[in-house]
Each structure stands twice: as C-alpha cells, then as structure tokens.
Amino acid sequence: MRCQPRQLNCRSLSGKNLSYAGRIQLIKTVILGIQTYWTSNYILPIRVLEKIDMLCSAFLWGSKIHLVSWIEVCKDKKIGGLGLFSSKLWNYAAAIKMLWMIHSKKDLLWIKWVHGNYSKQQEIWQVQPRKSDSWMQRQILRVRDLVLRRFGNVYNLHRIIANCHNNGTMKISSVYNAISQSSATVPWAKTVWGGLHYPKHSMILWLATLSKLPTKDRLCRMCILENNQCVLCADSVSHQESRNHLFFECQFSSYVWNNLMAWLKYSWRSCCWNQVLRWYSNNLRGLGFRKKLKRMMLSGAVYWIWKERNQRIFQQKARSPDQLIKEIKISLLSKVLNEDVPEYLKEEIAKL
Ligand SMILES: [Zn+2]
Structure with missing residues (x-):
C-alpha cells in the first residue's frame, strides 16, 4: 500500500x-x-x-x-x-x-x-x-x-x-x-542592512522604515482595533501609537534613545524619526567601525522598543526604560565583542 x-x-x-x-x-x-x-x-x-x-x-x-x-x-x-x-x-x-x-x-x-x-x-x-x-x-x-x-x-x-x-x-x-x-x-539601505546588525533587528528596522509595522494607528485604520493608545506611555498622557511616536517621540522611547545617543557620544541629537533616518542616511553610510556601531545601535533600539511594546500588549510584562537600555547595551556589546574589532577601539569599547 x-x-x-x-x-x-x-x-x-x-x-x-x-x-x-x-x-x-x-x-x-x-x-x-x-x-x-x-x-x-x-x-x-x-x-x-x-x-x-x-x-x-x-x-x-x-x-x-x-x-x-x-x-x-x-x-x-x-x-x-x-x-x-x-x-x-x-x-x-x-x-x-x-x-x-x-x-x-x-x-x-x-x-x-x-x-x-x-x-x-x-x-x-x-x-x-x-x-x-x-x-x-x-x-x-x-x-x-x-x-x-x-x-x-x-x-x-x-x-x-x-x-x-x-x-x-x-x-x-x-x-x-x-x-x-x-x-x-534608496538612501537608507546601508542604515538598515549594513555592518554589524543582527538580522532580526534589521528586519524590524526595514519594516519601520517602510512604515509597515502593524502599529495601532494602522490597525485602527484597517478596523482591526479600536483603541490606539500607546502602551509605553499609557500611565502618563495618552498618545496615539504610530511609527513616529514609537520611534522616538514617546516619553519612554525618547528617554531610551537619548540615553543611547549619549552613551555613544553623538554630537548630533534628535528624537524625530524622519530627521534621524535622514541623518543616518547622509552621515553614517561608511564602512568605519564607529559608523557600523552607530547603525547597529539604531537597529537595536528600534527592535527592543518594538519588542517591549509587544510584550506589554501580549504578555502583560513591562520593563522600565533603564532595564531596556541595559538589555540593548548588552546585546550590542555581546555582538561587537565577537567581531574582529580594531585594537585601538577595544579600550574605547571596554569603557562603555
Ligand atoms: Zn508613547
């Protein structure tokens, strides 16, 4: 048979x-x-x-x-x-x-x-x-x-x-x-895919760049959801959840993003998505290690903030912004330390 x-x-x-x-x-x-x-x-x-x-x-x-x-x-x-x-x-x-x-x-x-x-x-x-x-x-x-x-x-x-x-x-x-x-x-290809990125971080950053993440404002427009309140800043002032709000206008994510920018000693600062993407596309396209690290930080920040938002919605688990910053730093450093880092940068990274 x-x-x-x-x-x-x-x-x-x-x-x-x-x-x-x-x-x-x-x-x-x-x-x-x-x-x-x-x-x-x-x-x-x-x-x-x-x-x-x-x-x-x-x-x-x-x-x-x-x-x-x-x-x-x-x-x-x-x-x-x-x-x-x-x-x-x-x-x-x-x-x-x-x-x-x-x-x-x-x-x-x-x-x-x-x-x-x-x-x-x-x-x-x-x-x-x-x-x-x-x-x-x-x-x-x-x-x-x-x-x-x-x-x-x-x-x-x-x-x-x-x-x-x-x-x-x-x-x-x-x-x-x-x-x-x-x-x-597209001017942002290097920002999304280039350098030291974790593939899963790149994927979420790619979706965010195309404005295709299923954020609540989009789900409401599709009549899938009725409540469009941001879960990251829900305890303070009620804001609508959109791509630009999550990255990085939200009180929670702007704290995380500003902290990370200070950590890598950025001379330039912004929490406006379009400005951040334009600045990355124009100024951080090169192959230098520091540029790769900064590109990696953007993809890491977007990934972890999106993950935090999902955990709050689907698992009712919430972390503080400081806990999230710590997670992002650990994930970036654990990837970087497995790479062939130039000797003169090892001391700088060790101080981070
Ligand atoms: Zn918010």
Missing part, C-alpha cells in the same frame, strides 16, 4: 516560533533552493510559480495580513526590498538561458535532440510553432516571443546576455538582475 504524502501548506509550515529573519533564511535556502533546481532544467507552469510565490509570502508573514507585498519583498536590498527572488521572474530568466543554450548549440544531448527534431536547420529565433510540438517546446517558443517583444530584437538580447557571462558561464542570477524592473536606489 502506498503512503499518501502529507499535504504541504502554509499552515503545516507556519514557523510561528521563528523570527522574520529565520523565515527568510528558510525561504532562501530550502523553498526557493528546490525551485531553483527545477527551473534550471524545466519551464514550470505559471500557476505553479504563482502558488510558490503565494506560499512563500504566507510563510514569511505568518498571518492573513501580509505587511509588505511580495513584489516589494523580491526587490534588491539596494532598492528597498528584502533581496528574495520571484519564482515567476526566475523561471523566465532560466528560460532565457535555455534559449541561449539552444541558440549557441551547446554540446548537450537534449539540445542536439531539439535541433534534430524541431529547429532542423533554422535558428531558434525563426522557428515557427507547430501543432505537433511538445508542451515544453511550445513554452520555449512562447518565452522566445516574450523576450524578443521585450528587448526589440535579437541583437539587443545578444548585448544584454553578453553582460551576463562570468568566466564563460551564463549565470541565471545575472539574467534575473538584467530583466528585473529597475528602480531608484
């Missing part, structure tokens, strides 16, 4: 105990890794690819609310995404590579078979589809027509593909980048 395979869906792979950063690693290494293998050899049906993208998105967000659209997630980090890839677009890039292998008559058995049975003496760019063609041949010709329509003619395609070779090998990832929609780079 044959065993029925267990149905794989986003519920059985909910990953609720994983952080967003952990889920991204699983998507990259396992789910999209398997898909990459298959698409390097076959053109998969569009519905299968759309289903893969849908399942990956559901797994990443773990709820019905997808905080950021999959299209945005699939953009490069430099242009504001998470650097994952779209199954649909990857398959398209893999199909272009297949077309190119047929065009250049690579010494492979399946390519000889395609030339012997379908192309005959014609170039792949001139072959007309026939009723007797296999599904795979029809898909290759369909992709060919899409590619030629997109790039205008074969010569333009030659030029683009010539830039996708590395040591004589054509890389699907290079083709993918060449056909991806180009957008302007």
